[in-house]
Amino acid sequence: MRISMVSEHASPLAALGGVDAGGQNVHVAELSLALARRGHEVTVYTRRDDPALPDRVRTDPRLEVVHITAGPVRSVPKDMLLPYMGELAAGIVEDWGTEPPDIVHGHFWMSGLAALDAAGQSRAAGRPVQVIQTFHALGTVKRRHQGGEDTSPSERLMLETMVGRSADRIVATCSDEVFELKAMGVPGSRVSIAPCGVDLELFTPRGPVEERGRAHRIVTVGRLVPRKGMDLAIRALRELADRGCDDVELVIVGGAGNSTGLEDDPEAQRLRALAVDLGVGDRVILRGQVSRAEMPAVLRSADAVVCAPWYEPFGIVPLEAMACGVPVIAAAVGGLVDTVVDGKTGLHVPPQDPAAIAAAIADIVADPEWGRELGDNGYRRVKARYSWSRIAADTEKAYQTALGAVAPAQPATARRSAARRLESTGGRAL
Ligand code: UDP
Numbered sequence: 001m002r003i004s005m006v007s008e009h010a011s012p013l014a015a016l017g018g019v020d021a022g023g024q025n026v027h028v029a030e031l032s033l034a035l036a037r038r039g040h041e042v043t044v045y046t047r048r049d050d051p052a053l054p055d056r057v058r059t060d061p062r063l064e065v066v067h068i069t070a071g072p073v074r075s076v077p078k079d080m081l082l083p084y085m086g087e088l089a090a091g092i093v094e095d096w097g098t099e100p101p102d103i104v105h106g107h108f109w110m111s112g113l114a115a116l117d118a119a120g121q122s123r124a125a126g127r128p129v130q131v132i133q134t135f136h137a138l139g140t141v142k143r144r145h146q147g148g149e150d151t152s153p154s155e156r157l158m159l160e161t162m163v164g165r166s167a168d169r170i171v172a173t174c175s176d177e178v179f180e181l182k183a184m185g186v187p188g189s190r191v192s193i194a195p196c197g198v199d200l201e202l203f204t205p206r207g208p209v210e211e212r213g214r215a216h217r218i219v220t221v222g223r224l225v226p227r228k229g230m231d232l233a234i235r236a237l238r239e240l241a242d243r244g245c246d247d248v249e250l251v252i253v254g255g256a257g258n259s260t261g262l263e264d265d266p267e268a269q270r271l272r273a274l275a276v277d278l279g280v281g282d283r284v285i286l287r288g289q290v291s292r293a294e295m296p297a298v299l300r301s302a303d304a305v306v307c308a309p310w311y312e313p314f315g316i317v318p319l320e321a322m323a324c325g326v327p328v329i330a331a332a333v334g335g336l337v338d339t340v341v342d343g344k345t346g347l348h349v350p351p352q353d354p355a356a357i358a359a360a361i362a363d364i365v366a367d368p369e370w371g372r373e374l375g376d377n378g379y380r381r382v383k384a385r386y387s388w389s390r391i392a393a394d395t396e397k398a399y400q401t402a403l404g405a406v407a408p409a410q411p412a413t414a415r416r417s418a419a420r421r422l423e424s425t426g427g428r429a430l
Contacts, residue, residue, distance in 0.1 A: 001399060002041045002101035004129075005032055006111040006118075008088055009078040011046040013057065013065055015289065018256040020078045022223045023316045024136045027196050028107055034197070034392035036062035043101070045092050045114075047084070049075045066095060078110075079151045082159075085110050089117035096122065103399050105132040105171075109139065109156065112163035130402040133167035135160070137313040138180050141334075145227065145311045161185065169402040171395060173314040174335035192398035195338065197388035198319035203296050205325030205379050210294075210301040214283065215247040216365045219302035219326075221295070221317045222309070224255045224267040229308035229331065231274055232354045236306070238278040239358035248283065248365065253298060255288045262288050299324040303371055304346070304364045308357055312336050318346070319386050322378030327371050329360040339386075345378035 005028055012029030014021045032042045041062050048067035057065045068091030071084030092104075092114065100122040106115035112133045119129040139156040164170060164186040171194050172178050178191055218237075222228040230252050237250050252271060255262050262268035268286055275284035290298055299305060305321035307330045314335035318328045322339075328346035330336040331353075342348040347363070349356035364371045 001103055001396075001403075002099075003032075003035060003043070003399070004092065004096070004101045004104045004115075004118075005042065005044040005107065006088070006092065006104060006115045007044060007046050007107040008070075008081055008085065008111045008114060009047065010107065011049075011065065011067075012044055012059075013046075016292070018289070019223055019225060023196065023314060024107055026316055027134075027136070027314075030197060030199060030388045031392060031395060032063055033060055034388040035396065036060045037389070038392055038396065040396075041101075043095075045088070045095070047071065047081070047088060048073050068092065068095075077151075078108075079153060081110055082113075082153045082155065085114045086117065089114040089121070092118040093121045098127070100127045100129045102403060103130050103132055105134065105399075106163070106167070107134050108136050109160040109163055112167060113159060116163060116166055130169070130399070131167045132169050132171055132398060132402060133163055134171045134173065135164075135177070135313070136173070138177065138184075140184065141180060141311055141313070149226075169398055171398050174338045176334050176337060177313065192394070192401065194391055194394035194398060195335065195386065196314045196316050196319065197386045197391035198316065198323045198382055200323055200383060200387050202292065203299070203320045203323035205300075205323075205375070207300065208297040210297045212249060212301050213285075214249040216303045217249050217251060217301055218304055218306050218361055219251045219253065219298060219321075220306045220308070221253040221290075221299075221320075222307075224252075224262075224265060224271075226267065227310045228254075229310060229352070230254075230267075230271055232308040232352060232357060233306045234271060234275050234278060234280065234284055235354035236357035236361060237275075237280045237283060239355050240361060241280060243358065243362060245362055245365070246283075248303075248361065249285060250280075250283060251285045251287055251298065251302070253287045253290045253295075255286070262286055295320065296324055299326055302326050303368070304329050304361060306357060306361070307331065307336060307340075308349070308351075309333060309336075310351060315339065319382050322346075322375075322382045323386075325372075325375040325379045327364055327374035327378060329357060329364070341377070341381065344374070345381050346374055 007028040010024035036042045044065045048069045053067045070088035104115045106112035119131045122129045139160045161184045170191045220233045275281045304327045312334035330340040331351040332348040340346045347360040
């Protein structure tokens with residue numbers, strides 16, 4: 001197949017950890033590469049945010065990244081990009097010329113608008129293109145959790161619903177998202193599930209391990225935005241100290257630059273001040289951005305990785321931790337409910353509950369053998385289910401269904417009951 005990916009703000013070539021660069025960048029990069037390796041011709045369209053970027057970058061014999069000028073040629077927060085989606089669509093249509101792809105796959109709601117617009121223009125010219133959409137995050141969920149703090153454009157909910165109802169097929173990343181899509185009026189019969197994956201060559205249980213300063217270490221990784229719940233991990237450290245467990249350090253990874261660059265980052269400053277206020281400032285290390293190459297060694301150095309978001313559309317970090325054989329303490333929200341198996345590959349805790357995070361950390365550091373068992377199970381789980389080649393094969397099925405080449409996969413409800421049956425078999429679901 002010839003496949004166009006549209007990822008307006010999240011370039012597969014960007015450095016990760018900044019406010020707008022995280023899981024979606026990884027997803028688009030890895031899925032595109034895995035599809036290219038399955039023999040498809042893949043082009044990723046993303047917005048040009050730097051004048052130095054070349055028009056086209058070939059990263060694999062069958063994979064090319066194309067920078068389209070749409071709006072100012074500089075970094076612009078993603079919540080201000082909506083006015084430029086028409087320009088992005090025009091650039092895509094121009095690049096397609098008389099040979100549009102079989103599939104255009106929008107990532108995030110705004111790319112969905114550009115994908116629908118480009119496909120509409122192509123259809124009008126008698127050249128049909130099937131539109132696939134992956135939302136990565138839903139405005140309804142964001143609004144529910146962030147309320148007045150949500151900086152998304154006011155039209156987001158209406159336009160997102162339109163994208164959901166108009167795309168030929170939706171690829172959701174977790175079962176929780178399927179419920180949300182149904183509530184938006186997207187029929188379950190048009191939804192496939194293909195989760196995110198993890199690079200199993202980079203993230204491995206064995207390899208270099210970063211040195212740590214104390215007997216135990218907890219690591220948390222993500223874009224430094226409040227909803228990632230880094231503050232909850234700091235509060236958990238205080239709770240642990242109150243229980244007499246103070247030989248634990250917390251490494252917080254993420255931010256736009258290295259640790260000196262964090263001086264200008266308001267969320268980093270808030271976290272640092274909180275740690276000092278709570279009397280754990282000497283045990284909280286704000287690492288700033290960590291490169292892909294360094295990340296496995298940082299994850300391996302942890303007794304457990306804490307992922308405590310308020311909500312999480314998918315969450316690739318838990319997969320990366322599991323791939324490194326490290327247990328995950330995860331808030332039981334969104335994709336983390338699918339990926340982390342409570343008591344098998346880590347522990348689920350209620351959202352926004354530092355005392356529960358502290359109790360989970362205490363249990364794991366008190367029994368290193370059990371921690372290793374959870375880590376080993378996690379590794380087996382990601383190896384069996386979350387390789388990018390497997391995710392690409394699942395995504396390819398969704399494309400084929402949209403093209404009418406194969407019958408739709410089981411409806412989402414049937415998949416959920418199958419999943420429940422698997423869970424009820426206990427550890428065999430691993
Ligand atoms: N990440 C990174 N360096 C950093 C911070 C994050 O490479 O300094 C990566 C992290 O390893 C993961 C991604 O960014 O691959 C974050 O994805 P996730 O799905 O967990 O969160 P999102 O950013 O999508 O909310």
